[in-house]
Amino acid sequence: MHDFRADLHCHTTCSDGTVIPELLVKQAHALGLNALSITDHDSIDAYQTAMPVAQELKMPLLPGIELSTMHKEESIHILAYGFSLDNSDIHHFCLKQQQKRLIRVKAILQRLAKEGMPLDEEEVLSFSSKHSIGRPHIAMAMIKKGYICSIEEAFKYIGSKGSCYVSGVYPSVQEALEFIHKANAFAILAHPQLIKRRKIIQDLLEMPFDGLEGYYARFPRDQNEKWLAVALKKNWLVTGGSDFHGEVKAHSVLGSSWTNEETFNLLFKRFKSNSELQRSDQ
Ligand code: AMP
Ligand code: ZN
Ligand code: FE
Ligand code: FE
Numbered sequence: 001m002h003d004f005r006a007d008l009h010c011h012t013t014c015s016d017g018t019v020i021p022e023l024l025v026k027q028a029h030a031l032g033l034n035a036l037s038i039t040d041h042d043s044i045d046a047y048q049t050a051m052p053v054a055q056e057l058k059m060p061l062l063p064g065i066e067l068s069t070m071h072k073e074e075s076i077h078i079l080a081y082g083f084s085l086d087n088s089d090i091h092h093f094c095l096k097q098q099q100k101r102l103i104r105v106k107a108i109l110q111r112l113a114k115e116g117m118p119l120d121e122e123e124v125l126s127f128s129s130k131h132s133i134g135r136p137h138i139a140m141a142m143i144k145k146g147y148i149c150s151i152e153e154a155f156k157y158i159g160s161k162g163s164c165y166v167s168g169v170y171p172s173v174q175e176a177l178e179f180i181h182k183a184n185a186f187a188i189l190a191h192p193q194l195i196k197r198r199k200i201i202q203d204l205l206e207m208p209f210d211g212l213e214g215y216y217a218r219f220p221r222d223q224n225e226k227w228l229a230v231a232l233k234k235n236w237l238v239t240g241g242s243d244f245h246g247e248v249k250a251h252s253v254l255g256s257s258w259t260n261e262e263t264f265n266l267l268f269k270r271f272k273s274n275s276e277l278q279r280s281d282q
Contacts, residue, residue, distance in 0.1 A: 009241020018246030215240025
């Protein structure tokens with residue numbers, strides 16, 4: 001029997017993952033994970049179908065989300081945990097972000113057409129379950145059409161340095177932090193290991209995050225260590241998650257990073273108390 005493991009960073013078909021929510025919960029349970037959070041990009045739709053399965057399997061499922069934000073033209077992802085699933089602000093926010101995502105995808109498609117790689121919107125939408133569309137869905141449609149052979153190759157065009165790149169219109173980090181805290185949830189800086197610009201890191205470390213994702217995917221211990229030290233110094237929480245996406249990102253293996261029991265319990269307790277409060281308000 002190993003130590004308690006809660007994978008708190010996973011995607012489903014409700015954003016750009018390839019596994020449906022119900023199956024993800026079952027896979028996590030079969031792997032022997034003790035708890036899970038689904039953190040789709042700008043969507044909490046997965047919980048409608050995932051929560052009943054988790055309850056049946058008696059697997060604690062912590063509501064979470066991965067918000068796309070911007071800081072100085074850099075894309076920053078923030079994980080939020082512990083909000084109530086009945087929080088209408090969160091539902092409203094997700095709807096707004098999802099509309100913006102669709103507009104961005106249309107703009108990227110225009111650029112791809114100019115580069116000689118036309119795609120119909122419907123072809124791209126067929127890869128998404130119409131909840132929270134993103135660039136990986138475009139990448140999959142490009143592969144199907146035979147324009148390129150891999151997701152990585154697609155990002156040479158649609159990645160931030162590519163000729164068909166269009167930046168997302170996302171809230172600032174500060175706005176997202178205010179929003180998360182208004183929902184009485186925890187704000188965690190996602191995969192800080194991936195942020196390269198020193199100035200951006202400096203700025204982020206001055207902001208009121210509650211924690212950072214110190215254990216990410218299959219990152220070696222030495223790459224995480226710097227961030228574990230930062231969290232310790234700032235008295236921030238440390239979470240861990242795999243960033244599982246299914247086939248579309250096959251190297252991110254479910255359960256490859258995890259959050260410890262103490263931190264998980266703190267986050268889960270907040271979810272329970274927010275849910276109680278929400279219920280008594282209704
Ligand atoms: P979007 O939310 O539309 O901006 O797309 C961002 C998602 O695309 C990320 O969460 C990753 O899953 C994926 N992604 C970003 N860069 C790459 C890359 N170079 N290769 C493959 N997938 C990527
Ligand atoms: Zn993703
Ligand atoms: Fe991310
Ligand atoms: Fe992610």
